[in-house]
Amino acid sequence: MPTPQELLEALKQVKYPGFSRDIVAFGMIKDIEVGGTGVTVQLAPSTDNAEVVAQIRQEVIDTLTPLIRVPLEVVIQRPTTAPTRSKPELPGVQYVVAVASGKGGVGKSTVAVNLALALSAIGQRVGVLDADVYGPSVPLMLGIQERPRSTEDKRLIPITKYDLKVMSMGFLVPEGHAVVWRGPMIDKLLTEFIKNVEWGELDVLVVDLPPGTGDAQLTMVQKTPLSGGVIVTTPQDVALLDVRRGVKMFEEVHVPVLGVIENMSYHICSRCGHRAEIFSHGGGARMAEQFKVPFLGEIPLVKEIRTDGDNGTPLLVANPPPSPEPGVSPHCRAGRHAVRGKS
Amino acid sequence: MPNPILVTPIEEEKLLRILWDDDQLSDYPFVYLRGWCPCAVCQGHGGERHFIQVENPQLVSIGMVGNYALNPRWSDGHETGIYTFAYLRELNERRESQSENSTKG
Numbered sequence: 485m486p487t488p489q490e491l492l493e494a495l496k497q498v499k500y501p502g503f504s505r506d507i508v509a510f511g512m513i514k515d516i517e518v519g520g521t522g523v524t525v526q527l528a529p530s531t532d533n534a535e536v537v538a539q540i541r542q543e544v545i546d547t548l549t550p551l552i553r554v555p556l557e558v559v560i561q562r563p564t565t566a567p568t569r570s571k572p573e574l575p576g577v578q579y580v581v582a583v584a585s586g587k588g589g590v591g592k593s594t595v596a597v598n599l600a601l602a603l604s605a606i607g608q609r610v611g612v613l614d615a616d617v618y619g620p621s622v623p624l625m626l627g628i629q630e631r632p633r634s635t636e637d638k639r640l641i642p643i644t645k646y647d648l649k650v651m652s653m654g655f656l657v658p659e660g661h662a663v664v665w666r667g668p669m670i671d672k673l674l675t676e677f678i679k680n681v682e683w684g685e686l687d688v689l690v691v692d693l694p695p696g697t698g699d700a701q702l703t704m705v706q707k708t709p710l711s712g713g714v715i716v717t718t719p720q721d722v723a724l725l726d727v728r729r730g731v732k733m734f735e736e737v738h739v740p741v742l743g744v745i746e747n748m749s750y751h752i753c754s755r756c757g758h759r760a761e762i763f764s765h766g767g768g769a770r771m772a773e774q775f776k777v778p779f780l781g782e783i784p785l786v787k788e789i790r791t792d793g794d795n796g797t798p799l800l801v802a803n804p805p806p807s808p809e810p811g812v813s814p815h816c817r818a819g820r821h822a823v824r825g826k827s
Numbered sequence: 828m829p830n831p832i833l834v835t836p837i838e839e840e841k842l843l844r845i846l847w848d849d850d851q852l853s854d855y856p857f858v859y860l861r862g863w864c865p866c867a868v869c870q871g872h873g874g875e876r877h878f879i880q881v882e883n884p885q886l887v888s889i890g891m892v893g894n895y896a897l898n899p900r901w902s903d904g905h906e907t908g909i910y911t912f913a914y915l916r917e918l919n920e921r922r923e924s925q926s927e928n929s930t931k932g
Contacts, residue, residue, distance in 0.1 A: 510833055738895035
């Protein structure tokens with residue numbers, strides 16, 4: 485009968501699936517017990533991936549079985565100290581998608597709200613986190629006047645409108661008041677929005693980021709495992725410079741850029757049908773090509789998008805797409821990328 | 828930029844072992860990792876990074892920061908260091924080139 489030491493030596497042939505490193509080097513074999521009636525191996529795979537665990541387990545069995553003449557038992561232990569890629573902060577949320585732009589006024593919130601509605605239209609359970617603490621505009625766009633209530637253990641209940649679960653700083657300050665805060669307060673509030681809101685089970689949480697690359701962005705990328713970012717821009721050069729910053733920001737924190745949406749691409753005159761490219765044209769597509777990220781589409785400058793938003797009935801509520809076929813609107817396409825991104 | 832696949836503290840050897848998705852394996856002795864903590868408490872707000880000597884640091888736990896960094900908690904209560912994956916790779920390269928030099932010398 486081989487000794488535990490000899491068996492451990494043999495297990496050094498078992499590689500971590502897909503890599504040239506063995507499982508013993510990673511302390512995955514916690515204990516080997518050799519008894520007269522059987523051998524017990526305590527295996528701590530330090531990963532949550534069930535497929536990988538099963539594969540390692542099988543290889544351990546295949547390696548040891550020829551060496552022993554007694555039954556073998558492999559006990560899988562839970563990893564103790566190793567970090568996991570699970571999402572302790574948003575346990576019920578599958579994908580967190582941030583809508584960002586380098587500069588303000590490009591229509592981020594309008595796109596974020598309609599993106600959420602487009603995702604909802606293709607059957608996803610969707611939440612909207614308005615992370616623009618200084619200028620929350622999601623409540624207005626969704627026509628929400630009520631204030632969120634809280635549970636008995638002081639967790640905020642998001643407001644449900646058009647099947648979306650929504651949380652925003654706009655719910656917490658009276659209309660007409662300004663939020664005048666330094667960075668650490670932003671961090672605190674957004675952490676609350678992530679940790680202490682009853683988001684429940686969601687397929688996608690759409691985060692409407694404020695413009696720029698500051699405190700709110702940093703909190704979101706540090707406190708949540710963002711699945712991806714969508715960048716909204718207008719077509720002119722000065723806006724595109726800011727896209728660059730947005731892309732760089734996501735790159736730096738390892739968040740895949742799902743794509744670029746060019747907003748206010750052109751305007752069609754309601755009287756004569758002339759197409760005016762007010763902010764020039766095609767910059768978004770060029771930028772997407774340059775950064776090798778998908779170009780999700782162009783949204784024209786249409787009066788109704790603005791009025792619908794101001795009335796609290798966003799475009800996709802006021803004018804639902806004729807069929808929920810994704811691919812018809814940049815919103816749907818962004819939504820599809822978002823859901824596909826990590827699956 | 829490579830991502831870590833496995834992050835395992837090896838208590839017996841007092842080091843943190845990381846397997847990266849490009850198949851590189853890096854070992855970070857606790858003393859070394861704690862010493863090069865990049866946080867502002869340890870390093871201040873400017874100038875070159877310097878080594879902080881801590882006697883026998885123990886790793887209490889280590890967590891992910893978003894998708895891009897690791898955040899260790901040490902037995903002395905220190906937990907403000909955010910080690911980006913890029914920084915961890917750099918630390919490993921520096922350590923390997925140092926040990927190469929010392930074996931030559």
